[in-house]
Amino acid sequence: MGRVKVLQITSGFRSGQPFPGQLSPSPTGLLAGWRWDDVGMAEERLLEILKYAAPPSINHIVGAAAVHAAGVTVAAIPPPPVPPCDSILGARQRDRVVVGAEHSERGGRPGSRSPRSCSKVTSDLQVSISLKKVELSVGESKFFTCTVIGEALSLDWYSPQGERMVPSQRVALHNEGVRSRLTLYNANVEDAGIYRCQATDAQGHTQEATVVLEIYQKLTFRSVPSPQEFRQGDVAEVVCDVTSSPVPVVAWYHNNMEITEDTDKFQLLPNNNLQIQHVTKEDESVYRCEARVEARGEIDFRDIVLVVNVPPVLSVPQQAFNATADYGESVTFTCRAYGSPEPEVTWHRKAVELQESEQYAIRARGTTLTIRNIKQSDGGSYTCKASNKAGEVQREIFLKVFVQPHITKLRNVTAVEGSAAMISCKAEGEPLPEISWRRASDGLSFSDGDKSSDGRLEVRGRHGESTLTIVGVGLSDWGRFDCEALSRIGGHQKSMFLDIEYAPKFQTSHTVFFSWEGNPVNISCNVMSNPPATMLWRRDKLTIPAEGTANMRVYSSPGRSLLEVTPVSDRDFGRYNCTARNNIGMRFQEFILAQADVPSNPYSVRLSSVAQRTATVTFMKPDSHGGVPIGHYLVRYKDINSQEWRDVKSHGTQTVVLLTSLEPNTTYEVQVAAVNGKGRGEFSGTKSFQTLPIREPSPPSVQGQRGVGKAYRLGLIKQDDGGMPILEYIVKYKTDKEEQWMTKLVPGMNDFVLLQPLQWNTHYEVEITARNVKGLSEPTFIKFSMPQKPDITADSLFSSLGLGAVVGLGLAGLLLLLALVDVGCFFLRQCGLLMCLTRKLCSKKTATGGKSKEPEEGKAAYLKLPLKEENGKESLKPDTIEIKVRICLVDMKKMKIMIMVVVVVKKKKKKKKKKKKKKKKKKKDCGPTPPSGPLRTFNLDSMYCNGYTHPVALYGGI
DSSP states (O other), X not given: OOOEEEEEOOSSSOOOSOOOSOEEEETTEEEEEEEEEETTEEEEEEEEEOOOSSOTTEEEEEOOOHHHHTTOEEEESSOOOOOOOHHHHTOOTTOEEEEEOEEOSSTTOEEOSSOOOEEEEOOSOEEEESOSEEEEETTOOEEEEEEEESOOSEEEEEOTTSOBOOOOSSEEEEEETTEEEEEEOSOOGGGOEEEEEEEEOTTSOEEEEEEEEEEEOOOEXXXXXXXXEEETTSOEEEOOEEEOSSOOEEEEEETTEEEOSXXXXXXXXXXXXXXXXXXXXXXXXXXXEEEEETTTTEEEEEEEEEEEEEEEEEEOSOSEEEEETTSOOOEEEEOEEEEESOOEEEEEETTEEOOOSSSEEEETTTTEEEEOSOOGGGOEEEEEEEEETXXXXXXXXXXXXXXXXXXXXXXXEEEETTSOEEEEEEEEEESOOEEEEEETTTOOEEETTOBOTTSOEEEEEEXXXXXXXXXXXXXXXXXXXXXXXXXXXXXXXXXXXXXXXXXXXXXXXXXXXXXXXXXXXXXXXXEEEESOOEEEEEETTEEEOTTOOSSEEEEEETTEEEEEEXXXXXXXXXXXXXXXXOSSOEEEEEEEEEEOOOOOOOEEEEEESOOSSXXXXXXXXXXXXXXXXXXXXXXXXXXXXXXOOEEEEOSTTOSEEEEOSXXXXXXXXXXXXXXXXXXXXXXXXXXXXXOOOOOOOOOOEEEEEEOSTTOEEEEEEOOOOTTSOOOEEEEEEEETXXXXXXXXXXXXXXXXXXXXXXXTTOEEEEEEEEEETTEEOOOEEEEEEOOOOOOOOHHHHHHHSOHHHHHHHHHHHHHHHHHHHXXXXXXXXXXXXXXXXXHHHOOSOOOOOOSSOOOOTTOEEEEEEOOXXXXXXXXSXXXXXXXXXXXXXXXXXXXXXXXXXXXXXXXOOOOOOOXXXXXXXXXXXXXXXXXXXXXXXXXXXXXXXXXXEOOOOOOOOO
């Protein structure tokens, strides 16, 4: 069996043998099969029928002119005979050929076992198309008009594929009676072929006309991208996809020269692309792709920019860095990249790209990475990646982070007294630190492997962790322990507290208390325990309730319980039990409440320092204080001739008492008794003493003190006055070169003597005698020397003054300045404090007057003072200036007050002009001083006299 290959079809019907075989459908029509004998073998040949003209039961195959039917070319091996069908080949253009056919029994496909008829059917319809053959360029539009002569029932158009055409986006159909217009918009290559216009009459007869549409394509550059990029070293294929019909001729140009033949560098490919071997950066240029269609003389070109991308190359100056964590340090990595286009540099850590943040700073187009405030977690590998269109490259940079030792684990520990305690300290750092211990209570230090002398403390450590073990924990181990981690980077220290739990321990050594009926006493039970203990009191095995009883109260505070007992009878005296308990253990302590008594009497009473009016009593404490502490001692004394005792209390429990206000030359008796809470004990035995008689005072005690300037100060120390007050001190003094004494009396109440004025650089002798009513004391002699005269300078002046004196002088100067300013304001502005006081004191109102009118008492005067320059011209206008002065004369305790106004006129400097001879002016007679009396008015000329200022005094009399 051979296969038929259809090479070309130029008509709607394929000539061949009548269809003895089976008909089967295809996308474009029917496949017809037939058989013929060739060298004794039956073979099947397949030809294509374009379409069905009627239902499959009867196929209407449109005939064509013989010349068209003969255009079918069939190829087969061996070549098949193609017998003509006379009824088809001889038919006219509008004839119809009917071939009988029936359905196939297999697959529902129409088939034909043997032709039933092959006859020609004639029709009265005539169909014509305005154009027979049309050529269009791709994208153009065209319309065809089909005209029918005869009575046509329908007029339809069929596409080259044999399908009845209907209106669409690119197809428009318009029927007007015997005409039908087919319009094709935006034609493309697939639209080429034979279009048929078919008319059908009422009997079903058809007639048709055809038009051949040929589509050609202009030069079209379908894919010519620019620029086109290639990786350096690769084989570059520069694409220039151009199409047309007929096929164009493509040429390539570089540097205005055509690439005509294949070389080691360039090669023209069958698909019209240009291939460049091992493309380099030097091959970057503009290449021209030019296409031509010789038949139409059509030419077009495209310029293509060739870009060669160079893979990135990285340069890393330093690949390893060191830094210390937690010191606020920063480190900067540098990664320079080269390539074309310029590579994009990114930084990565653990496969995550780093972005600009508070921790990371990326600068210089990504070539530097700065890590701020380095922490331990920042250590490790960092990747610098550079990428462009040509590829990607990366380098590793390692950051070694040294970490200051940091203690991460250290907790307080609680242990029971007598047990073992283990204290653990864990630290980290880079490099790993060494750990040591220190006990704060005694400052002892322990390192790995150390052991205390008593064997109770031992240190073991490994891999950054150290454990301190204490065997037989005692209260001496209670307290703070310091763990210190050290490395060459630094150190870190933390402290923990070892808490010892123990059973209650009583801290009260005083267990016997004294009291008496009606006197409350506090029995204190102090306990030290950890954890805190609960405390209770018992009496005769009975628990005293916390709220107390009628004569017992319990006051509790942490570590202390106070039992207040107010004995009401002998039964309240006896033993009391204090019991303390916590979860470690229980302890108790007994207290005894005994009846108190008054103290026994003091003994060994003695008198000392007996004077005219004072005496000192000393004694020994009594042997028994009666169970209650002694509060004070009572000393009583009396004149031997009197029956009335006078009492003196001691200061606290001092055994020395001073008796005062005694009479001279008198015999006294003295007794001493001790007093406690219960009462006063018995007095001691009586002791007698006699005061001294009145006599002259003892010699004065003098202490020399240098004075200020030419004065000298002698301090007087209190002395024995002989029983009577010192009335005065008689002070005599002279120079060592003189014989005559100078005498100065100082009252006896004074405690110093001030000698002044004295001579500089001179030696003095002083004799001081004290006097009372009894007489004079023995004299006391003293010598002193005065210094040399100092240089008086401003510094020495102020240095000799105290701070208060300097401040006082400053304030005085300030007040003086304010007073001067106030006086100036009074006369010039009629304001200020002085003016205010004047207005208050003045009782009459101010009145003004002219030159001839004299002001009355308490009135105001006006001075009309014309101001003139030296050349005689008036310097101000109006001609005169009135100076108003308020004069207030007040009789204050018959004291006259005079107010003087001094006006000073300054001469102006003369301008240098042409010298003119001037007559010498006679000196003016300034006149005598104005007499006292009523206020006068003076001209300013009279104030400036003979080249100097002349004061003008205004007087007012009372």
